[in-house]
Amino acid sequence: MAGSARGGGAVLIRRAAKWRECDVTPKQVYLSRRRLLWLAALPLEGVAGEKLTPARRSPFSTEERPTPYTIVTGHTNFYEFGVGKEEPARNAGDFQLPPWTVTVEGAVARRRVFDWDTLKKLAPLEERIYRLRCVEGWSVVVPWIGYPLRALIEAVQPLSKARYVAFESYYDARRMPHSRTAGIPFPYREGLRLDEALHPLTLLCFGLYGESLPIQNGAPVRLIVPWKYGFKSIKSVARIRFTEGRPRTTWSSASPEEYGFYANVNPAVDHPRWRQNQERRLGEPGLRQTLLFNGYPQAAPLYAGMDLRKDY
C-alpha cells in the first residue's frame, strides 16, 4: 500500500510567524487510500506532456546551462501536492487536470473567462531560459515556454484605477489531500503591481524543455517572474483579478516578517533566519553568489526611489 513504508511522524503545526517553506513536516499516510477512491470517481481530461514548439528563442534567455530535466521536474515546491521536494512529482503523477479555464475579473474593461485554446493562442510562444531562485537558497535554470503576461493584460484592458494584479491557483482539497498538512491556506495566492505584471520579463508559462508543463511544475499554466524569489511564480493559475489595493498573498500573509510582497531577489537583504547572499545551483557542486534582482537588472527601474530593505 502506498505510504506504508513512509512511517508517520507527528505533524508539526507551528505558529504562523515560525513557518518557512521548508520546515513543515509532511504527513500523508492516512490520506492515500481516500485519494485512490476519488481519483477513480473523477475521470478528467488531461493536457500535460504535449510537445510544444516555441516560435522563437527570446533574447532575454540566459546563456547559462539549463539544469537537467530530471532535477527541474523532480525537485519542486508545490505545497498542494506535499511539502517535500520530491513529493509533488510523486503525488501528482496520476493527477488529471480538469478542463482548464482562466477567469479574469476585477478592474478591467473586458472581464472574461479564457478557455484553454484561446488562452494558449493569445500570443506566439517563445522559449525563455531563465534562472529561478527559491527563497530557501537553491536555484535552477529552466528553458520555459510561454508568452509575456502583458499580452493577456492588453487583451482585457485594465481600467485606470487598476494598480495590482492578484493571482489564484486551482485548488480542490479532495483531489489534493497532501495539501491538508502543508500548514498554509489554499488556494495559493500571489500578486504583482500592475507595472511589474506588464514588465517584458514577466512570463505566462505553459511549458518547459519543449513540452507542456508537468503537473508538479504548475500545469497547465503558471507565472514566471524571474527577478523575484520563486514563491512569487505561482503555479496552476485559475483566476486573475485586477485590483486597486495590494492583494493579500499566501506567504506574506502567513509570515509577513519573513516574506514580503515584493520578494525581489536581493543578496543584501537577509531572511530573518538565514542569509541570502549565496545559493546552491541544483546539479552543481558548491555555492554561487546570489545576484541583485537574480541577475535581471532590467527590473531595477520598477523600484526607483524605493528602499529595497524596507519594501522587501
Ligand SMILES: Nc1nc2c(c(=O)[nH]1)N[C@H]1C(S)=C(S)[C@@H](COP(=O)(O)O)O[C@H]1N2
Ligand atoms: N500554487 C503554488 N505555486 C507555487 C508554489 C506552491 O507551493 N503552490 N511554490 C512556489 C515556490 S516556493 C517556488 S520556489 C516555485 C518553484 O517552482 P518549480 O517547482 O517549478 O521550480 O513555485 C512557486 N509556486
Ligand SMILES: [Mo]
Ligand atoms: Mo520557493
